[in-house]
Amino acid sequence: MRVVMFGYQTWGHRTLQALLDSEHDVVLVVTHPRSEHAYEKIWSDSVADLAEGNGVPVLIRNRPDDEELFTRLKEAEPDIIVANNWRTWIPPHIYGLPRHGTLNVHDSLLPKYAGFSPLIWALINGEREVGVTAHMMDAELDAGDIVMQRAVEVGPADTATDLFHKTVDLIAPVTTEALGLIASGRTDFTPQDRSRATFFHKRAAEDIRIDWTWPAEDLERLVRAQSAPYPSAFTYHRGARLEIVTAVVSEGRYGGTPGRIFYREGEGVVIVAGADARTGRNRGLAVTRVRTEDGTELPAAEYFTSMGGYLTGRP
Incomplete structure (x- = not known):
């Protein structure tokens, strides 16, 4: 033909x-x-x-x-x-x-x-x-x-x-x-x-902004979906953009407020996740690698030198 x-x-x-x-x-x-x-x-x-x-x-x-x-x-x-x-x-x-x-x-x-x-x-x-x-x-x-x-x-x-x-x-x-x-x-x-x-619809910057009220399982898939060479999923820490390069669903269940930088687990740092995180029934997102605004990529355990504070959707 x-x-x-x-x-x-x-x-x-x-x-x-x-x-x-x-x-x-x-x-x-x-x-x-x-x-x-x-x-x-x-x-x-x-x-x-x-x-x-x-x-x-x-x-x-x-x-x-x-x-x-x-x-x-x-x-x-x-x-x-x-x-x-x-x-x-x-x-x-x-x-x-x-x-x-x-x-x-x-x-x-x-x-x-x-x-x-x-x-x-x-x-x-x-x-x-x-x-x-x-x-x-x-x-x-x-x-x-x-x-x-x-x-x-x-x-x-x-x-x-x-x-x-x-x-x-x-x-x-x-x-x-x-x-x-x-x-x-x-x-x-x-x-x-x-x-x-x-x-x-087409993907855009707003679609890769992390919403910590999502369940950790959904956030882990979002991070995998935004793998290199795609733009990485991102959040904000202390007003600066922080890209989440790799992450896994936590082994433990963590309660509190979505976005809280909470606990070291294995090679990751657990962020509280899920709209009903206050119940303590949810897994968290254990972030393992991050990338800062200047392009530096490093293990999350090295970036988060202390626990506490929050990751947010906006600066």
Whole structure:
């Protein structure tokens, strides 16, 4: 089949590489310009460089809504469009242009975690599996019929970085197997159960600010979800920003006020956590490594030289 690819960052790069390695003919690539957004500078393999290195024409667009782009798409005569990590809405006159429509590849187990940053949100929420879904694009974002889906388990110590590496390796087989089904004439794909659908926004600075009223189990997953190279979860100590690099759920149960710097346990320093921490039924968050405002990273036991005081959400 003649394929036009819409994609960006490493997800789009892996998709394009899979298409170039396949029996299909990539006739045009559309990608976004480079961005300075904190999350878009991560996993930023260039789709444009890969396409140009393989002699494929490239168009750079923030949005696919101009007449020149539509004309180039029609001239390319694609049998299908394949999209992965395209960051803006693709209108119906574009996704419906090819005779087979548009196949979108998304890094979640749809219908859950449509939208943005699905791996991070899934880890924060304690999901046992994550994965990749190839589905036919329709008028609602990430809502079309599922062509192919594969899952991997979330390990008890996995970070968002670990899950990225697990799922990015699924892109090539999911994409090529889905295209194989479409090329064979299959059209009876699996409708999504919209009663199970969830839709998440992009991550921003406010989303990594630690709220000590969360249970320690949730905070421990937040810290793992904000693993390097993602920006670390942060709090404030004595008015200065303090990043929590690693942490575990405490062995003991600690009562008091959320955010209290309370007790040394193992290699960590326990911070009281949970909205009902006053009951004494909660685990705390045992912080093991921190990073100060000047970029110094050190064990929490060295940073917190004495117990007492509070970690807060604001300076």
